[in-house]
Amino acid sequence: MGEIRSPYFSIDQEHLKDNAEIRSPYFSSGEDYLGVNAEIRSPYFSFDTQDYHGDNAGIHSSYFSAADYHGEDAEIPSGTFFHQDNIVENPYNAENFVEQDIVQNIYNTEKLIQRAEIEKLYSDLDLEAGAEYRIVKLVLNDENCIYRVPDALRKSNEAIYTPQEVSIGPIHRDKKNLQPMTTQKVRYLKEFCNRVVGETRVQQVKFLEKIWNTIKEDEERIRRCYGDGAHEVAENDQFAKMVLLDAVFILEYLLRNKDFKKYGDDSLLRRNGLRFRIRQDFLLLENQLPFFILEKLYDHLLEDGEGNYTSFRDLAYEYLNRYNASAYKPSDKEILHFTDLVRSSLSVNHPDPRSDEPIGKFYSATKLHEAAINFKEFRDECLLDVKFSSTKGELRIPRLRIDHHTELLFGNLIALERCHYKGEEYICHYVKLLDTLVAKTKDVDLLIKNKIIDTDRDGASVKNLIDKLSAETSEEYSIYYNLYKQLDQHYQNSWLKNSAYFREVYFGNLWRSTATVSAAVLLLFTFVQTICAVVALR
Structure with a gap:
């Protein structure tokens, strides 16, 4: 033997x-x-x-x-x-x-x-059947930043919180439909080692040991990033191995995606549908690794690899910034993970912290338009940077792209804020603002006409989506408190709103206009006939 x-x-x-x-x-x-x-x-x-x-x-x-x-x-x-x-x-x-x-x-x-x-x-091998299998359970702490989506949110649409192609981290790691990607993770680990140190056996082993030790040194910190229930992983090196495979997969995938022409024959890149689903999976709150460990492992590439590579933050920002692209990079803020990176880029510039006073009166887009308020696209600005100019009568709003991934994007951002950003729910406040503006389908049509909303959907579909997202928020206070107040003052002081109301009620469409004109003509003829009768009596 x-x-x-x-x-x-x-x-x-x-x-x-x-x-x-x-x-x-x-x-x-x-x-x-x-x-x-x-x-x-x-x-x-x-x-x-x-x-x-x-x-x-x-x-x-x-x-x-x-x-x-x-x-x-x-x-x-x-x-x-x-x-x-x-x-x-x-x-x-x-x-x-x-x-x-x-x-x-x-x-x-x-x-x-x-x-x-x-x-x-070895469950299939019947070996060590009595082996001890321990589960680590960590208490919630200030380092928690990756959570299971609350049931109240998940029940509205479970699909937008669940990965379709690749599991990242411990929460979905045992899903059978995601297991085929394990082979690709292994392949990418080999390719990443080749990228950094070449194909020399000795160098690859040394490099693998190096990145393994990096993970082991921060293993407990990584575990503490997962909220209640999300950290239940075997208390052994399986956790570190999971982090190694998932983290290196992310790094190599982003690098290959950036240099798409060179790696166009990669099975994970050549199919547009698969690329799209992987990008969505990287956005999910439950499907994350801490950003700091990705940066640390990427730093080994910068230290040991050859060639010019951008920073990992810039690499990740470029990859994820296709979702309602923002011109602002969250350069100074600590990034928790990919979901947080997107939130940070969309909310770099936001109004002042929320007021302690509840939201007062608010008006729909058509009501504001009746009060001579024009809607203008706010180009190249942070999505949340909504401003009103009383002198010009302009409400300037950055363009919002609404398509088939909007619900997934905002659903996970809302879930992150509900779990982690208590009192700083900026995305929730923005969604609530949209909801106040689109009370009816005609409000959506007005915003589409003024290029505030960019979409291929019809007005009713967009309104239903905004209503659905807004239902997941319950904000009585808002960072847009001052904006609501300014709009209310302008509306109350605008004499034009009366004439606008008259136009809406009596000339809102062709039938109303026809009826109004007909009634006016009839009234005029009646008046003339009356005058003629009085004159005849004399």
Whole structure:
């Protein structure tokens, strides 16, 4: 029986046959196929989807491989590193192979793999059935920033809070429909290592150890970012491995998306529908990693990689800024995650903090228009930067794009504010302002006509969407308190609103106009007839 006496670590494929022996944690990102009577007794770490070992192979210590095929009775008694090498049917003594082609003692996997989730990984193998599976439960604290969406919000439309293609973080990691993306995460991990340090085996191992240690150093801080219930992940290195795969996937995907022409044949990039769904998944509140760990891992690329790369904040901003694009980058503010990055860019410039006085009277768009208030698009401004000029009688509003992802975007921003930004619900206040302006379908039509709303939808559909989003907010106070007050004063002081009311009531459409004119003509004829009768009597 062959022996491999150190932790087994792989980023490709390994083949195990009957009676393989691996003496402690076996770590794999996908499916691991072990032969009959396999025994696992030492750390085994794999970044691929399939692992195969030869007959009677015993693994007892550090073993690191990229694609390894072991013949029967191979014996490798110390830390070894294989890369794309095949040993079949034991054609020569493995000890000589180690001396010729294996870099020894490169990487001590004992430092990398401290614990493993055996019951989870080997449920199909009936191994270690009694293994302890502990769940970490952290209390809520000031570092919480990634939450489960409250049930009150989720029940309105669960789909806008649920990833379709890729899980990021612990909340949706076990969803079966998202598991196929694991293979792509593994592929992107390899590609990221190639990008930074090239294809040299030694350098890749060192770099992998470097980014792993970065995650392990901040593991507890990362865990504390998840709100109540969102952090329930096995208390072992599975959590760190999840962060590694998810974080590197994000980094490599954003880099490839930026250089789309170079990577146009990538299966994740060449289909527009898939690209769109992945972008949406990156926006979801429940589908996040803390921004700080992404920045730290990206910094290793800046330090060790060749070529010119922008900062990660700029890279992420450019990728996500397609949603109601903002000209403002949240440069100074601490960013919590991708959902928060979008919120920050949309609310860089916002009115003063909310007033403690409740919102007073407010008027719809057509009512304001009746009072001689014109609507004007506020170009290249922050979405929330709505201003009124009483001297010009202009309400200036940045253009809002409404399409098939608007509900998902604002739904998750509202959920973030409800969970995290108590007293600073700027997006909620903006949605409530929109709701006051579009009391009727004709209000939407007026805003579309004045290029305040950019959409391919009809007015009724837009109004229903705004009503639905506004129903998730319950704001009696607003950062737009002063704006409401200014509009009310202007409306009350405007004599034009009476003439505007007259036009609306009596000349609002063709039928009203026809009826009004007919009635006026009839009244005129009646008056003339009366005068004629009086004159005739004289």
